Each structure stands twice: as structure tokens, then as C-alpha cells.
Amino acid sequence: MREVVGMRSPRLGLVAAFASSAAALSLAAPAAASERQFTYTHNTATLAPGQTELEPWTTFRVGREGFYFRMQNRLELEAGFTDWLQGAFYLNTSTITKDVEPEGGGPKVRETEFEWEGVSLELKAKLSDAVADAVGFGLYLEPSISPTEGELELKVLLDKRAGDFYFAYNLVGEYEVKYGEAEEVEHELVLENDLGLAGYIRHDVTLGVEIRNATVWVVDEGFEGSTFFAGPAVSFHQKGFWVSASFMPQLFSIKPEGAAEGVLDLEHNERITSRLLIGMDL
Amino acid sequence: MSARVALGGAIVIAAASVAAVGCVSPIPNPGAAHVNAASTVYPGTTVEELREGRSLYVAKCAGCHQLYLPSHLAPARWPASVSEMRERAAISEAHEKMISKYLVAAALVGAAGD
Numbered sequence: 001m002r003e004v005v006g007m008r009s010p011r012l013g014l015v016a017a018f019a020s021s022a023a024a025l026s027l028a029a030p031a032a033a034s035e036r037q038f039t040y041t042h043n044t045a046t047l048a049p050g051q052t053e054l055e056p057w058t059t060f061r062v063g064r065e066g067f068y069f070r071m072q073n074r075l076e077l078e079a080g081f082t083d084w085l086q087g088a089f090y091l092n093t094s095t096i097t098k099d100v101e102p103e104g105g106g107p108k109v110r111e112t113e114f115e116w117e118g119v120s121l122e123l124k125a126k127l128s129d130a131v132a133d134a135v136g137f138g139l140y141l142e143p144s145i146s147p148t149e150g151e152l153e154l155k156v157l158l159d160k161r162a163g164d165f166y167f168a169y170n171l172v173g174e175y176e177v178k179y180g181e182a183e184e185v186e187h188e189l190v191l192e193n194d195l196g197l198a199g200y201i202r203h204d205v206t207l208g209v210e211i212r213n214a215t216v217w218v219v220d221e222g223f224e225g226s227t228f229f230a231g232p233a234v235s236f237h238q239k240g241f242w243v244s245a246s247f248m249p250q251l252f253s254i255k256p257e258g259a260a261e262g263v264l265d266l267e268h269n270e271r272i273t274s275r276l277l278i279g280m281d282l
Numbered sequence: 283m284s285a286r287v288a289l290g291g292a293i294v295i296a297a298a299s300v301a302a303v304g305c306v307s308p309i310p311n312p313g314a315a316h317v318n319a320a321s322t323v324y325p326g327t328t329v330e331e332l333r334e335g336r337s338l339y340v341a342k343c344a345g346c347h348q349l350y351l352p353s354h355l356a357p358a359r360w361p362a363s364v365s366e367m368r369e370r371a372a373i374s375e376a377h378e379k380m381i382s383k384y385l386v387a388a389a390l391v392g393a394a395g396d
Contacts, residue, residue, distance in 0.1 A: 035348075045344060046345060047345055048346055050372055051345065051346070083341040084341075129340050129344055129349065131308065131349040131351075132307055132340040133307060134307065161348055
């Protein structure tokens, strides 16, 4: 489902995202929360049974070939089922502002589209603990469905807290079927590596770096590219809520033969991604 | 460049991550020293109780926050702290006592070793 909503400043989107996050924060109950130190890289921790958490996600994707500004919003409701198993439900939307060529020709026009990106489910199992055990180990499964694509993600989660340092690594395998807009159904395989390293500069504040690499193969077409992002990540947590944010420019991309020249892949990926996560106990 | 290079890069990141991981648990498994320490505060404490306390601590408390090391608080402050969090974590009174005993014992042993 695609709806053109006409010209709109990307700044308005930013303001709306922060305003909705702030409004949600004001509703948070004064209780504990299971904080995240990184925005792409998941911890192995799961919520205690019976606990629920609301997590608005906002991801900004800026800069492709020409003007491009995309704001993705996910609203996650997370619940602990047992001491080691949690589940979640997501509502996904996206707003894209970009320059497009009008059908009748002429100069490019800047358009903003709102896109309903469907729903996702999540199951996360913690099999060992990041503090008590040699390494935290977990498994994560996330199916998604939208009007234009279906997706299944499986993640292997590792993390470790050692003194004031925290590290997390996710190996992600993803299978995507795109059927909405393309003339033919397209199948994609994605292998992703997410890594975060952070230090506690206060008991409730971490500062670190997050690295993300995604490699994509299109079935019947082959290797599409392998793109690396990295940048600073910061998190803050208090009783009842936590905030985590990252700013990750694209560093370089390994592209197939015949692809457009240049260090970056701006055909399939953005120049900069930035993500803000907020978690609130309900 | 090929997909093989990309995969190689991914494996290097993964290997570096695993190499960064420590191997020793800072949440100690209870032994004789812990039983002796606990008995000064809770006479008659057994090693089985302390082991159960550790298991409960790891299972129940990590659902709300990263586990604190026993040395995070002075031994005498642990019971009140665990009691304060008991309701939120849906821990029974019996389990709360076992967790407190373990944390007090581990904190006492840690303090003695400092």
C-alpha cells in the first residue's frame, strides 16, 4: 500500500519522530528495563516472565543517487514468556522523500511517500548469560510480512560483559521474497554481521562503536554487493526506560563486476544510517 | 572483487568478536569458602542452597538488568536490595532469601580476598 502525500520537509519527519518518542517516554512506568547498548546488534538478554516493554524504533537513511531521505518507524511490543524466552510484535512503517522524474518528462520532482511495511513477530531465546557465563549465547527468529515482501530472519547472538566493557556480535541470515512491485518475484539471501564494542563511562551510560556488514545475493542473478557501515553508538538507561542511538556512515562496498564505479554502493544502500531506539517498561 | 572476499571479511569480524570474549565467570560458583562466609550470617547454610541461590540469581535477575557482580554492594546491603526488586521480578520470598544468601556469601568472600 503506497500513498503519495506530497511535498514535505524531512525536518518535519525528524521533529515528529522525536516528539512521538518524547510523548511515549512520559508514559513510562517507573520500573526496570532490559537495556540495549547498540541499535542493530542485539543483546542475548530476555525480559523476565510477565514483563512487557514498548520500544519505538526510528531509523534515518539518508543519501542515495540524488536526494533521498527515508525514515523507518517500528513500534515493538515485547513480552517475557519464561526466564529464557521472549516474544515481540512489530508494526512497521516508512516515509521516503526522494527526487523522481515525472512520467511526462521534465525536471525532477521531490516526492514524499508513506509506506505501510507490514508486521513482524519475534522470538528470542537466551541460552547462556553475558555476565555469569563465559559468553552470552542466544537465538533469534523474526518473520515479517508486508504488501510487497515477506522475510525470515534468523540470528545467532553472542555477547559478553567484562568489567566496564561490553561486546555483542550477531550473525544474521535472512531470506526475502519481493513480490509487490517487481514484474517478477525476486528472491534474496542476505548474510549480515553486526558487531558492537562499548565501554561504560558511567554505570548507566555506554559509549562505543557499532559495525555492520550486509552481503546480498539475488537468486538467479548472483552477488549484489557487500556493504560496510560503522560509527559511534551511545546508550543510557534508567529505571523504567533506556535509550540507544547510533550514527553509521557507509564506509565502502564490495560490488559485482559491471556495477557503477565508486567506493560506496548508493544504488542499494544509503550514505548514512542513523537509528534511535527507546525502551519503556509497561 | 568477489563474494568470497566479502565472506572473508565477515569471518574476520566474527573471529575477532569471539577472541574478545573472556572465559571466567565473575559470578562465582559456591564452594567451601562461601559456605563458611554465609554461615557467619545465616548459620547452617549448605553449599546446595548457595548453588540454588546462584542459579536463581542468574535466571531471575537478568530479566530486568545485566547481572551485578557480588562485589557491587557491601555484603550487608544485598538483602535489602534484593527485597526491593523482588516484586517487580516476580520472585517468591523463599527464592529471594536464597538469592540474598548467595550474594551475601559471594560478597563476603570477595571482600576477604581484596
